[in-house]
């Protein structure tokens with residue numbers, strides 16, 4: 040197991056740090072090792088042809104036309120070459136790691152030696168298990184996906200979204216604002232029920248329907264209609280939904296198949312320890328691609344959220360330069376946000392299971408819900424309630440007892456559900 044501190048010193052000739060994956064996690068690793076004073080070689084290698092860019096706007100401002108695709112880049116090329124001295128290798132896919140010889144294997148047959156390696160290869164959209172028509176069926180992960188979807192949306196009248204997760208909901212919101220008729224099909228009885236429970240899921244359902252988006256819950260998609268171009272979806276009740284365009288938003292899978300022969304443990308992503316070390320000498324992981332034992336959740340977790348990826352990248356950078364002991368274990372309260380229909384949704388902590396509504400303001404369309412285990416507040420979700428959400432999150436950091444974290448919130452304007460207790 041890695042003791043960390045691999046990049047505490049640099050000796051001439053040592054191959055330095057190699058980071059695989061140029062998303063936010065990879066970006067944070069390379070920035071952090073520089074901030075921490077590492078002066079040796081750093082290489083950031085990614086399969087996409089672009090320098091690191093921000094994915095969250097792809098389903099939001101990019102689709103609505105409020106942000107140009109190339110404005111999603113975090114930094115220009117000169118930032119990497121001149122300011123932080125990082126070699127970027129773009130459009131190159133890693134195919135394996137020779138952990139014994141400290142070499143990253145590449146698709147073109149080459150190998151890159153490393154002193155320390157970070158796997159930050161993120162995740163990719165899950166596909167439906169049916170043959171899909173060549174045109175009109177989309178997923179959304181990359182700039183290219185966003186460009187194709189935006190182009191098709193401009194001439195589509197009717198869009199179906201398979202899956203009412205965050206990305207699906209954000210695309211529904213963006214498409215509706217463009218005047219497209221949108222239907223969201225979700226197998227579960229309420230959107231995001233596994234992520235935020237039925238109480239919050241029902242509130243999120245209302246955001247769709249209030250905006251005129253049709254939400255079909257409790258039905259599964261069984262296939263596509265149309266040969267060359269999609270014409271509709273068949274559902275498990277035998278009905279057919281006629282549409283011009285489909286977005287499949289049924290979750291993501293960690294991009295780690297390329298590690299299968301490396302000898303590293305894969306368990307819901309690259310299995311890392313609490314310092315994000317991956318179990319082979321000087322190999323670490325960060326971001327959507329990894330799972331780690333979360334002390335806060337009391338179980339192995341994998342996040343698919345921007346803030347976790349960013350925080351994990353920073354943490355790995357610190358472990359690499361300062362060592363495990365000084366950097367400490369990775370600790371994070373699993374914050375997430377989503378923007379839909381002009382509403383800001385925020386969450387932190389363990390948000391599955393049944394929530395208690397703590398505060399609501401119908402006029403502002405805002406509410407805050409808390410999740411509890413016994414006397415402990417385990418997490419919260421807020422909609423248009425940034426002040427209340429921040430207050431609960433801050434209090435929970437110092438005292439997570441339900442009583443302490445939820446007291447003195449703004450007054451409720453609706454009665455609490457029967458039996459609910461603040």
Ligand SMILES: Cc1cc2nc3c(=O)[nH]c(=O)nc-3n(C[C@H](O)[C@H](O)[C@H](O)COP(=O)(O)OP(=O)(O)OC[C@H]3O[C@@H](n4cnc5c(N)ncnc54)[C@H](O)[C@@H]3O)c2cc1C
Nearest residue numbers: 060062063064086094095133160161326327343344345348
């Ligand atoms: C449309 C969209 C909207 C989102 N909105 C939000 C939001 O509002 N809030 C939020 O919290 N999160 C949001 N997310 C999630 C967030 O963007 C991700 O959690 C975050 O991007 C994960 O960062 P990462 O660096 O781990 O991985 P990624 O950003 O996926 O980057 C990984 C990179 O590694 C590359 N790669 C993969 N395999 C290889 C290989 N073998 N060799 C070389 N390179 C490889 C990939 O091509 C990719 O460029 C959104 C995601 C999407 C797609």
